[in-house]
Amino acid sequence: MRIDIITVLPELLRSPFDESIIKRARARGIVEINIINLRDYSTDKHKSTDDYPFGGGAGMVMMIEPVYNCISHLTSHRSYDEIIYTSPDGTRFSQHLANELSMKENLIILAGHYKGIDQRIRDHLITREVSIGDYVLSGGELPAAVITDAIVRLLPGAISDAESALSDSFQDNLLAPPVYTRPAEFMGWKVPDILTGGNTPEIEKWRFEQSVSITRKKRPDLLGEES
Numbered sequence: 001m002r003i004d005i006i007t008v009l010p011e012l013l014r015s016p017f018d019e020s021i022i023k024r025a026r027a028r029g030i031v032e033i034n035i036i037n038l039r040d041y042s043t044d045k046h047k048s049t050d051d052y053p054f055g056g057g058a059g060m061v062m063m064i065e066p067v068y069n070c071i072s073h074l075t076s077h078r079s080y081d082e083i084i085y086t087s088p089d090g091t092r093f094s095q096h097l098a099n100e101l102s103m104k105e106n107l108i109i110l111a112g113h114y115k116g117i118d119q120r121i122r123d124h125l126i127t128r129e130v131s132i133g134d135y136v137l138s139g140g141e142l143p144a145a146v147i148t149d150a151i152v153r154l155l156p157g158a159i160s161d162a163e164s165a166l167s168d169s170f171q172d173n174l175l176a177p178p179v180y181t182r183p184a185e186f187m188g189w190k191v192p193d194i195l196t197g198g199n200t201p202e203i204e205k206w207r208f209e210q211s212v213s214i215t216r217k218k219r220p221d222l223l224g225e226e227s
């Protein structure tokens, strides 16, 4: 899989993809992540990517021309399944959408600036707008990192224990059960006996019951129940 992220703040995106699971997935060739500096596609001498809004008003607006040049350059080399724009007014990101996107071959994510992106980019170049939640961030870089992380960990081989991604919270509309590690007792706080008893079917049953009861308590909406 290939994910190309277009940004005016490339430095903000380097370290999230250079650690842990994502770093390993890149090293194994499971995913290629390219961070593309939008300024490289600006044609003016100041390398600007934004300008004043027509009609006046506060703030600057991301110009269509560099974005168009950048996307045209990318699409002239390969076809993309989706060109995603991160925005608080997009479709809410979810595990379901992460699963769907993880099955694509090539993705572009445009990390934009809310309020500040020429509407024609959204109307003509973008295939999907995605929000990571009902709050406004300073830019689309962190959302782009969140979306990429959620996708990459699902790719076959990205996580050593294949089951681990499948048993994530939300994967079956249930939150994950609690987990514990050594010591079995700390300051008098004990690990549930069932987990140290070695009875695998009973442990699986306990985990499922825990998942259901935790989901009912914390997120009844996931079970189709009223909160």
Ligand code: ADE
Residues within 6 Å of the ligand: 086, 087, 088, 114, 130, 131, 132, 133, 134, 135, 136, 137, 138, 139, 140, 143
């Ligand atoms: N850009 C700014 N805030 C955002 C959000 N919540 N989701 C996606 N993109 C954003």
